[in-house]
Amino acid sequence: MRYISTRGQAPVLGFGEAMMTGLARDGGLYVPETVPQLSRDEIAAMAGLSYEDLAFRVMKPFIGDFFGDDEFRGLIAKAYEGFGHIARAPLVQLGPQHFLMELFHGPTLAFKDFAMQLIGQMMQAALAKSGERITIVGATSGDTGSAAIEAFRGLSNVDVFILFPHGRVSDVQRRQMTTPSEANVHALALDGDFDDCQARLKDMFNDFDFRDGVRLAGVNSINWARVLAQVVYYFHAGLALGAPHREVSFTVPTGNFGDIFAGYIAKRMGLPIGRLVIATNQNDILDRALKSGEYRTTGVAPSISPSMDIQVSSNFERALFEALGRDGAAVAALMEGLKQSGGFTIPEPALSALRATFLSGRASEEETLATIASAYKATGELLCPHSAVAVKVAQEQEQGAMVTLATAHPAKFPDAVERATGIRPGLPPRMADLFARPERVTRAPNDLGALKTLIRDRLG
Numbered sequence: 001m002r003y004i005s006t007r008g009q010a011p012v013l014g015f016g017e018a019m020m021t022g023l024a025r026d027g028g029l030y031v032p033e034t035v036p037q038l039s040r041d042e043i044a045a046m047a048g049l050s051y052e053d054l055a056f057r058v059m060k061p062f063i064g065d066f067f068g069d070d071e072f073r074g075l076i077a078k079a080y081e082g083f084g085h086i087a088r089a090p091l092v093q094l095g096p097q098h099f100l101m102e103l104f105h106g107p108t109l110a111f112k113d114f115a116m117q118l119i120g121q122m123m124q125a126a127l128a129k130s131g132e133r134i135t136i137v138g139a140t141s142g143d144t145g146s147a148a149i150e151a152f153r154g155l156s157n158v159d160v161f162i163l164f165p166h167g168r169v170s171d172v173q174r175r176q177m178t179t180p181s182e183a184n185v186h187a188l189a190l191d192g193d194f195d196d197c198q199a200r201l202k203d204m205f206n207d208f209d210f211r212d213g214v215r216l217a218g219v220n221s222i223n224w225a226r227v228l229a230q231v232v233y234y235f236h237a238g239l240a241l242g243a244p245h246r247e248v249s250f251t252v253p254t255g256n257f258g259d260i261f262a263g264y265i266a267k268r269m270g271l272p273i274g275r276l277v278i279a280t281n282q283n284d285i286l287d288r289a290l291k292s293g294e295y296r297t298t299g300v301a302p303s304i305s306p307s308m309d310i311q312v313s314s315n316f317e318r319a320l321f322e323a324l325g326r327d328g329a330a331v332a333a334l335m336e337g338l339k340q341s342g343g344f345t346i347p348e349p350a351l352s353a354l355r356a357t358f359l360s361g362r363a364s365e366e367e368t369l370a371t372i373a374s375a376y377k378a379t380g381e382l383l384c385p386h387s388a389v390a391v392k393v394a395q396e397q398e399q400g401a402m403v404t405l406a407t408a409h410p411a412k413f414p415d416a417v418e419r420a421t422g423i424r425p426g427l428p429p430r431m432a433d434l435f436a437r438p439e440r441v442t443r444a445p446n447d448l449g450a451l452k453t454l455i456r457d458r459l460g
């Protein structure tokens with residue numbers, strides 16, 4: 001399998017190179033040259049597989065021979081052995097046709113663990129072969145950072161720098177990033193919002209001296225391997241609910257668009273998915289873009305679902321690439337418009353193509369709190385605010401089987417959950433001392449030069 005850039009000007013790479021490269025050198029994102037297809041019979045034959053066996057079958061065509069089959073199976077097994085639920089991604093019924101897929105049973109209590117634990121294994125295996133040392137820099141609104149730190153802490157050939165927006169992540173998220181004591185972990189609290197963190201990260205990738213000098217690697221969803229690992233749980237849910245004989249829709253709490261893009265890939269592979277519903281909080285650029293055709297940034301407004309406080313949605317570029325008929329030059333022109341004027345108009349027929357696959361909705365702060373309260377009253381399920389945004393949007397959709405993705409554990413956002421239900425969700429016992437551990441964090445300016453100096457100094 002070969003990987004091409006959404007902007008059409010970067011070298012074509014194999015899976016391993018695309019994983020270790022992160023952002024393409026033309027500023028675009030890598031996507032597979034073709035999307036592998038699974039027949040109805042092949043999908044039917046996957047019913048009843050363990051999560052790990054399913055992961056192998058779904059991902060193998062994308063990996064090619066970068067890992068041998070036994071090696072890849074071993075990496076998958078290690079990635080998911082620390083999850084706190086035997087099903088890995090269990091389904092809970094919320095209504096006659098409405099199901100919640102709990103994606104928060106991994107080590108850091110958010111869906112990011114599904115991909116990050118596996119990338120951790122795959123990158124370590126790749127580095128063991130190449131003998132290289134890498135510097136991972138990640139941008140986070142809270143969950144990617146903690147998942148990345150958990151996956152790479154203590155490794156001798158990897159340094160991990162995580163940029164998070166100062167004062168804009170929950171206390172649990174911050175402590176997950178600032179309390180690990182390993183010397184290769186560097187938590188940087190940036191003076192800015194998540195969009196600033198992500199912009200500085202992309203600046204670093206686009207600065208080839210720096211990028212090559214520190215051997216920069218990325219574990220945000222700009223990295224194709226992140227998206228790929230998330231494709232698996234769409235199959236897992238679809239099969240559990242009767243695929244390929246039954247069509248299922250998905251509602252996805254959305255920020256950087258990586259998770260819902262993984263659903264799009266599952267659909268392209270042949271999983272019978274009805275609609276993919278984008279659910280946003282008050283940072284609703286994607287909902288506005290789909291409804292009006294205007295993708296225009298307005299600045300991030302802090303919300304009670306802080307991990308989705310994003311306006312520049314990185315992976316939307318991958319969806320645009322597909323909707324524009326894989327025209328890299330057209331994608332590059334739209335992205336230049338975003339850089340120069342903070343937005344662009346989605347041209348036809350790309351807008352119609354997007355609307356044929358994706359629906360969208362938004363939830364206000366009040367609606368999010370009301371949904372946490374009503375879901376708890378009706379089912380006993382405590383939703384995190386991100387999952388509640390999606391449940392609210394899912395409830396507005398037409399009938400038919402619907403899976404809503406529950407992307408984080410409620411205990412990561414106890415204030416909002418307590419406000420809505422009167423119940424303060426507790427952390428699992430293994431994290432009980434999180435608030436007693438000492439924090440280690442560096443305040444950093446929203447400035448590329450200063451960040452590069454800081455990282456170079458730390459690397460010595």
Ligand SMILES: Cc1ncc(COP(=O)(O)O)c(C=O)c1O
Nearest residue numbers: 143254255256257258259307407
């Ligand atoms: C808890 C939670 N829900 C939803 C999202 C949105 O996912 P994506 O960025 O893949 O759209 C994020 C962050 O990305 C998150 O951390």
Ligand SMILES: N[C@@H](CCOP(=O)(O)O)C(=O)O
Nearest residue numbers: 140141142143144220221307
């Ligand atoms: N919500 C994310 C934002 C970064 O998203 P990613 O999927 O591109 O890593 C977070 O929690 O950091």
